[in-house]
Amino acid sequence: MHIYLPIAEISVNLLLLLAIGGGIGFLSGLFGVGGGFLLTPLLIFTGIPPAVAVASGATQIVASSLSGVMAHFRRRTVDFKMGGVLLVGGVFGSFLGVALFSWLKSLGQADLLISISYVLFLGIIGGLMLIESVRAMWRIRQGTAPPSRRPGSHNWVHKMPFKMRFRASHLYISAIPPLIIGLLVGVLASIMGVGGGFIMIPAMIYVLKMPTNVVVGTSLFQIMFVTALVTILHSGQNQTVDVVLATISLIGGVVGAQFGVRFSQRLKPELLRALLAAMVMLVCLKIGYDLVVQPEELFQLMPLNRVE
Amino acid sequence: MFKYLLSLVLSLVLIAPAQADLVTDLSKRRIDINSTFTGASLLLFGTFTEAFDYDPEIHDIVITVTGPNKPMVLRKKVNKAGIWVNYYQQSYNKMPSYYSVLSTRPLVEISDKPTLGRLGLGTNFLFFDPNPLMQKLPDTQAWLEFRNSVVRLKKNELLYIDHPNGVEFVGNGLFRANVDFPANVDIGEYEVSAYLFRAGNMVFEEHSVINMRKFGFSNQLSQFANTYPWLHGVLAVIFALIMGWLASVIFRRK
Numbered sequence: 277m278h279i280y281l282p283i284a285e286i287s288v289n290l291l292l293l294l295a296i297g298g299g300i301g302f303l304s305g306l307f308g309v310g311g312g313f314l315l316t317p318l319l320i321f322t323g324i325p326p327a328v329a330v331a332s333g334a335t336q337i338v339a340s341s342l343s344g345v346m347a348h349f350r351r352r353t354v355d356f357k358m359g360g361v362l363l364v365g366g367v368f369g370s371f372l373g374v375a376l377f378s379w380l381k382s383l384g385q386a387d388l389l390i391s392i393s394y395v396l397f398l399g400i401i402g403g404l405m406l407i408e409s410v411r412a413m414w415r416i417r418q419g420t421a422p423p424s425r426r427p428g429s430h431n432w433v434h435k436m437p438f439k440m441r442f443r444a445s446h447l448y449i450s451a452i453p454p455l456i457i458g459l460l461v462g463v464l465a466s467i468m469g470v471g472g473g474f475i476m477i478p479a480m481i482y483v484l485k486m487p488t489n490v491v492v493g494t495s496l497f498q499i500m501f502v503t504a505l506v507t508i509l510h511s512g513q514n515q516t517v518d519v520v521l522a523t524i525s526l527i528g529g530v531v532g533a534q535f536g537v538r539f540s541q542r543l544k545p546e547l548l549r550a551l552l553a554a555m556v557m558l559v560c561l562k563i564g565y566d567l568v569v570q571p572e573e574l575f576q577l578m579p580l581n582r583v584e
Numbered sequence: 585m586f587k588y589l590l591s592l593v594l595s596l597v598l599i600a601p602a603q604a605d606l607v608t609d610l611s612k613r614r615i616d617i618n619s620t621f622t623g624a625s626l627l628l629f630g631t632f633t634e635a636f637d638y639d640p641e642i643h644d645i646v647i648t649v650t651g652p653n654k655p656m657v658l659r660k661k662v663n664k665a666g667i668w669v670n671y672y673q674q675s676y677n678k679m680p681s682y683y684s685v686l687s688t689r690p691l692v693e694i695s696d697k698p699t700l701g702r703l704g705l706g707t708n709f710l711f712f713d714p715n716p717l718m719q720k721l722p723d724t725q726a727w728l729e730f731r732n733s734v735v736r737l738k739k740n741e742l743l744y745i746d747h748p749n750g751v752e753f754v755g756n757g758l759f760r761a762n763v764d765f766p767a768n769v770d771i772g773e774y775e776v777s778a779y780l781f782r783a784g785n786m787v788f789e790e791h792s793v794i795n796m797r798k799f800g801f802s803n804q805l806s807q808f809a810n811t812y813p814w815l816h817g818v819l820a821v822i823f824a825l826i827m828g829w830l831a832s833v834i835f836r837r838k
Contacts, residue, residue, distance in 0.1 A: 282806035285768050339824040343832030384659045384670040504821045511817025515809055519820050520802065523827060530831040567667045574668075575733040580655040580675050580718075 283518035284328045297528020305536020307552045312337050312470035317559045326387045328518050331510035333469030334503040335522035340529055341500040348493025355444035355490045359497040361451050362458035366502035369462020374509040377467050393468050395564045401474055402556030409549035445486045466506045471499040626763040644694040644781040645751045646705055647761050651682030652772035658730055674719045674730045676712035681770040682743050686750025686761045695784045707735045707744050742766040771796050
């Protein structure tokens with residue numbers, strides 16, 4: 277059963293798309309991650325043009341992050357002031373990222389930018405997660421306690437100017453670090469089609485030292501607005517947003533997540549993290565492999581978009 | 585999923601008065617594709633007037649269908665530092681988005697290369713107007729490899745078609761030709777040309793224009809996205825928010 281994707285301009289198997297969305301949704305429910313960093317590469321592997329996969333991936337995240345934002349809003353676990361500062365950075369990052377993307381697209385190098393970004397980030401994240409989870413499993417076997425962290429300890433973040441008070445996070449820190457984090461996430465969202473939670477959440481915990489109860493809600497708040505902006509910018513500048521593609525992967529994702537959440541309670545957390553790390557590394561290796569192995573078709577014909 | 589095959593009948597009448605001054609006519613000037621799943625196919629019919637003395641030994645018919653011209657760029661990947669990257673490129677100012685050539689015999693048997701080249705008949709003689717300001721080629725001979733790659737890629741997508749036996753005679757001087765359009769053809773004006781050759785010389789040509797239009801949900805969507813890209817982006821976000829809200833209502837935790 278095939279469906280024609282109007283912007284990607286290809287016919288793909290509807291069940292395959294639903295299965296990919298469902299699989300990623302299952303994983304995101306299982307591991308509690310957004311899954312954009314796995315969805316976009318898998319869409320590319322099925323033959324969807326990378327630029328369309330990235331832009332439509334961002335659109336899908338707008339939809340999938342909304343329910344999370346609503347739930348955290350009801351529980352009052354969103355630091356709106358911190359989210360706002362992160363968002364200001366994210367807005368600049370999105371414009372920067374889409375401008376970079378459009379420029380490289382006109383040079384025929386957008387696909388290379390996407391691939392290299394993925395190899396780099398998936399490699400780093402997957403590697404770190406693998407090391408961390410193996411260590412955790414080792415410690416459990418040895419019966420030793422993890423090294424304790426001192427919360428609220430001051431670091432370089434507290435020495436910067438433009439200090440602001442973030443009441444919900446019980447923080448009085450400079451606005452510069454959250455602006456930079458937001459900016460980086462905005463750039464990643466626009467060139468990789470990811471929410472960027474996998475960068476932002478560790479940064480909020482370890483760099484900003486935010487309390488963990490507001491971290492997820494605040495990051496989802498920023499992600500929803502940034503991916504919405506990225507969708508508009510990609511549609512306006514590159515015409516690469518495929519709503520049909522985003523909708524199908526969303527439907528698969530929403531259903532898959534329900535099963536993932538239920539299944540996650542049966543598995544050990546450190547084993548879960550090791551499995552996710554292995555998946556991330558596999559996708560990273562596949563993208564890297566495609567970069568170094570001679571492609572079957574060396575030529576590529578593209579419409580010439582003039583750079584104004 | 586759905587299989588709409590749209591066949592339109594164009595009557596192409598070649599009338600031969602005393603001075604061999606021929607006239608063609610197309611009965612329809614529009615192709616409407618309702619679905620993009622299989623594309624469309626177009627049936628061309630033509631005939632001669634009774635006065636015309638058709639002789640299959642010396643007469644040949646060539647029909648071309650040419651889509652709107654687009655500026656395109658062809659890139660070639662090269663291994664740089666272990667990674668395959670787009671490196672060489674050649675841009676073309678006007679490349680027909682679609683080109684189909686149908687004839688009674690292979691073109692090389694119908695006429696000589698200078699004539700075919702002058703008329704631009706056949707994918708080997710299409711002119712894409714390469715832009716010397718936007719090119720980066722490994723050597724001066726590479727232009728031919730690039731040009732042939734354009735034709736090869738277009739043929740893979742079924743957007744360029746050489747059909748050397750595509751014009752068939754069904755008797756009494758009546759001939760027919762079937763032109764196929766894949767799902768991803770561009771909309772716009774398509775030129776249908778008919779050429780009559782006599783002993784290798786082109787003795788008559790006639791050009792008509794047909795309009796390619798697309799209907800159906802996905803076609804309308806892509807046309808809207810290309811015409812109003814910013815509004816499409818805003819609507820896509822609103823739609824995504826509605827979808828996300830619906831999903832959270834359906835799967836709200838009990």
